[in-house]
Amino acid sequence: MxxxxxxxxxxxALGKLKGKGKLSEKDVKNAMREVKxxxxxxxxxxxxxxxxxxxxxxxxxxxxxxxxxxxxQQVIKIVNDELCNLMxxxxxxxxxxxSPPTIIMMxxxxxxxxxxxxxxxxxxxxxxxxxxxLVACDIYRPAAIKQLEVVGGKVDVPVFSMGDKQNPVNxxxxxxxxxxKNGNDVIIIDTAxxxxxxxxxxxxLQDIKDEVKPNEILLVLDxxxxxxxxxxxxxxxxxxxxxxxxxxxxxxDARGGSAxxxxxxxxxxxxxxxxxxxLDELEPFHPDRMASRILGMGDVLSLIEKA
Amino acid sequence: xxxxLEKTRKGITEKVDNVLKSYKKIDxxxxxxxxxxxxxxxxxxxxxxKIIEDLKDKVRERKIEDPSEINNLLKEEIxxxxxxxxxxxxxxxxxxxxxxxxxxxxxxxxxxxxxxxxHRFKSEGKxxxxxxxxxxxxxxxxxxxxxxxxxxxxIIANKEGSDPAAVIFDAIQAAKAxxADILICDTAxxxxxxxxxxxxxxxxxxxxxxxxxEATREVLLVLDxxxxxxxIMQARTxxxxxxxxxxxxxxxxxTAKGGVxxxxxxxxxVPVKLVGVGEGIEDLQDFDPNNFVxxxxxx
Ligand SMILES: Nc1nc2c(ncn2[C@@H]2O[C@H](COP(=O)(O)OP(=O)(O)OP(=O)(O)O)[C@@H](O)[C@H]2O)c(=O)[nH]1
Ligand SMILES: Nc1nc2c(ncn2[C@@H]2O[C@H](COP(=O)(O)OP(=O)(O)OP(=O)(O)O)[C@@H](O)[C@H]2O)c(=O)[nH]1
Ligand SMILES: [Mg+2]
Ligand SMILES: [Mg+2]
Numbered sequence: 001m002x003x004x005x006x007x008x009x010x011x012x013a014l015g016k017l018k019g020k021g022k023l024s025e026k027d028v029k030n031a032m033r034e035v036k037x038x039x040x041x042x043x044x045x046x047x048x049x050x051x052x053x054x055x056x057x058x059x060x061x062x063x064x065x066x067x068x069x070x071x072x073q074q075v076i077k078i079v080n081d082e083l084c085n086l087m088x089x090x091x092x093x094x095x096x097x098x099s100p101p102t103i104i105m106m107x108x109x110x111x112x113x114x115x116x117x118x119x120x121x122x123x124x125x126x127x128x129x130x131x132x133x134l135v136a137c138d139i140y141r142p143a144a145i146k147q148l149e150v151v152g153g154k155v156d157v158p159v160f161s162m163g164d165k166q167n168p169v170n171x172x173x174x175x176x177x178x179x180x181k182n183g184n185d186v187i188i189i190d191t192a193x194x195x196x197x198x199x200x201x202x203x204x205l206q207d208i209k210d211e212v213k214p215n216e217i218l219l220v221l222d223x224x225x226x227x228x229x230x231x232x233x234x235x236x237x238x239x240x241x242x243x244x245x246x247x248x249x250x251x252x253d254a255r256g257g258s259a260x261x262x263x264x265x266x267x268x269x270x271x272x273x274x275x276x277x278x279l280d281e282l283e284p285f286h287p288d289r290m291a292s293r294i295l296g297m298g299d300v301l302s303l304i305e306k307a
Numbered sequence: 308x309x310x311x312l313e314k315t316r317k318g319i320t321e322k323v324d325n326v327l328k329s330y331k332k333i334d335x336x337x338x339x340x341x342x343x344x345x346x347x348x349x350x351x352x353x354x355x356x357k358i359i360e361d362l363k364d365k366v367r368e369r370k371i372e373d374p375s376e377i378n379n380l381l382k383e384e385i386x387x388x389x390x391x392x393x394x395x396x397x398x399x400x401x402x403x404x405x406x407x408x409x410x411x412x413x414x415x416x417x418x419x420x421x422x423x424x425x426h427r428f429k430s431e432g433k434x435x436x437x438x439x440x441x442x443x444x445x446x447x448x449x450x451x452x453x454x455x456x457x458x459x460x461x462i463i464a465n466k467e468g469s470d471p472a473a474v475i476f477d478a479i480q481a482a483k484a485x486x487a488d489i490l491i492c493d494t495a496x497x498x499x500x501x502x503x504x505x506x507x508x509x510x511x512x513x514x515x516x517x518x519x520x521e522a523t524r525e526v527l528l529v530l531d532x533x534x535x536x537x538x539i540m541q542a543r544t545x546x547x548x549x550x551x552x553x554x555x556x557x558x559x560x561x562t563a564k565g566g567v568x569x570x571x572x573x574x575x576x577v578p579v580k581l582v583g584v585g586e587g588i589e590d591l592q593d594f595d596p597n598n599f600v601x602x603x604x605x606x
Binding site: 040045109141142154195196197224225226228249251257258 | 343348414443446467501537538
């Protein structure tokens with residue numbers, strides 16, 4: 001990867017000045033250009049990058065760096081701090097309802113990983129002693145219901161479906177009744193993939209929401225998403241309201257800068273990350289790891305320790 | 308059918324026009340704003356910088372002073388990038404028999420694109436056979452079967468969990484026996500950084516080499532238009548592993564511009580051949596560089 005050594009580059013750009021012990025505004029500006037390019041290559045949204053760089057620059061031209069003996073490391077530390085700040089704290093929790101069942105609705109673009117993640121989440125909650133029920137509300141994609149049934153079977157969790165001739169709102173409603181009757185304390189609704197600009201289908205989600213009042217609406221987002229991630233997250237947040245994000249396919253080598261962007265723009269936590277196709281590959285989200293991943297600075301922490 | 312693209316195409320190069328209108332003369336700031344437009348379309352830093360450099364050269368060489376002239380220049384530049392090598396943006400499936408293998412990372416739209424293609428070829432009067440080479444994902448076979456039903460073509464499939472290379476082997480024998488014009492092979496989604504899964508792909512290709520070397524071969528890599536810079540790594544790795552001959556860019560009916568294919572094309576020289584603009588069976592178009600460039604700049 002081109003920017004594997006961002007930390008090194010910054011080090012080089014700033015480190016030469018160590019002897020002088022002081023950084024000029026121009027030095028910082030040059031270093032910030034490297035940071036900016038690295039973030040853009042990692043798919044962090046352009047506007048978010050601009051704000052971020054501005055903030056870091058302000059801190060970096062202050063005394064804390066200018067007068068430091070190791071200005072290079074100081075700047076890297078600031079970059080890392082600010083990134084972690086933006087990522088938020090760990091919040092990989094599901095808010096359970098005071099009186100069960102807890103209703104969770106999964107939503108997102110086509111192919112993001114909703115159905116798979118529905119199964120993963122069920123498996124995770126089952127291990128914690130819950131009794132989940134999965135609900136097949138995707139009546140559009142060929143064999144979507146069958147897919148959820150197979151997934152449910154693999155994790156040994158029941159799946160509620162009414163075929164593809166019923167309205168998803170009715171299916172969701174019936175599922176909740178069914179779940180209550182059968183003692184399911186968590187109900188996870190799998191919905192069809194949809195574009196955030198598809199008014200009709202976005203309204204369908206709104207209708208499901210109004211009908212069953214989910215405790216958690218989770219946006220499932222592919223970690224490989226580019227600059228558009230912000231638009232997608234904003235649309236789902238504005239039209240529907242989301243409680244959090246699950247980032248999938250992080251077992252790939254995408255930097256996942258979209259994570260930073262949606263966090264910055266919607267202020268919603270990333271709750272879990274998908275780390276593979278298998279149904280036990282769902283993990284809590286670690287903001288600090290994500291920060292290093294985005295910048296491609298695996299060695300950044302050791303550098304900072306020296307600072 | 309055009310609907311999808313038109314949504315993103317409304318007001319050709321509107322965004323660029325707006326930028327250009329706000330400038331009296333051509334200066335560094337103007338170029339920076341153009342840079343921004345390209346990057347927000349996922350074109351990527353390297354390719355964007357290259358485009359802007361070339362643009363600056365042209366402005367200098369042709370002594371251009373009026374910002375309004377930049378629009379066409381930029382389009383020219385990008386169109387060149389998409390066509391500056393021996394491109395063939397058409398699927399190459401002649402002479403029959405042909406085999407079309409479809410590969411890509413998870414969830415990009417491989418199976419759906421195959422359904423659309425099967426329908427297209429069938430409508431052209433060709434004898435089409437489809438191989439269910441994804442034996443891994445839950446209900447992948449049922450999904451493909453449903454598409455084959457819709458398209459009215461035959462499918463060769465085995466059980467979930469069976470060896471995908473064996474399915475392809477069977478499908479090739481069937482294609483020969485039934486004298487199919489085109490055999491389309493679905494494969495499981497796989498992330499390019501997973502060595503074992505890429506090796507599995509090699510095995511499939513060895514079967515094709517051995518059993519069907521006489522067939523005209525197309526290998527389509529499917530890319531999701533919403534994908535950012537990772538698409539470059541995807542294209543690079545899949546090209547090394549299985550010599551892709553074309554790209555299909557899906558989900559262009561969203562708001563993403565798919566600008567990353569500029570980077571993919573300039574670095575890897577693999578032509579885009581198809582674009583997906585929806586989930587319906589007709590929502591597949593041939594790639595047109597000019598339309599694409601127009602859409603890239605629209606709001
Ligand atoms: N490598 C990897 N693949 C994943 C992950 N999550 C999901 N997938 C794969 O991504 C593809 C799409 O997953 P689905 O669960 O069908 O996605 P979806 O959002 O339900 O798709 P639609 O219902 O069509 O919108 C499948 O091939 C999954 O196996 C992950 O964390 N890592
Ligand atoms: N809006 C839109 N959705 C599409 C397009 N192409 C495919 N899809 C949707 O994207 C999702 C994934 O498509 P699939 O064809 O299952 O993708 P795949 O690459 O075969 O997925 P895996 O086999 O799981 O790796 C489905 O919900 C499709 O309906 C397109 O051009 N536009
Ligand atoms: Mg699904
Ligand atoms: Mg598939």
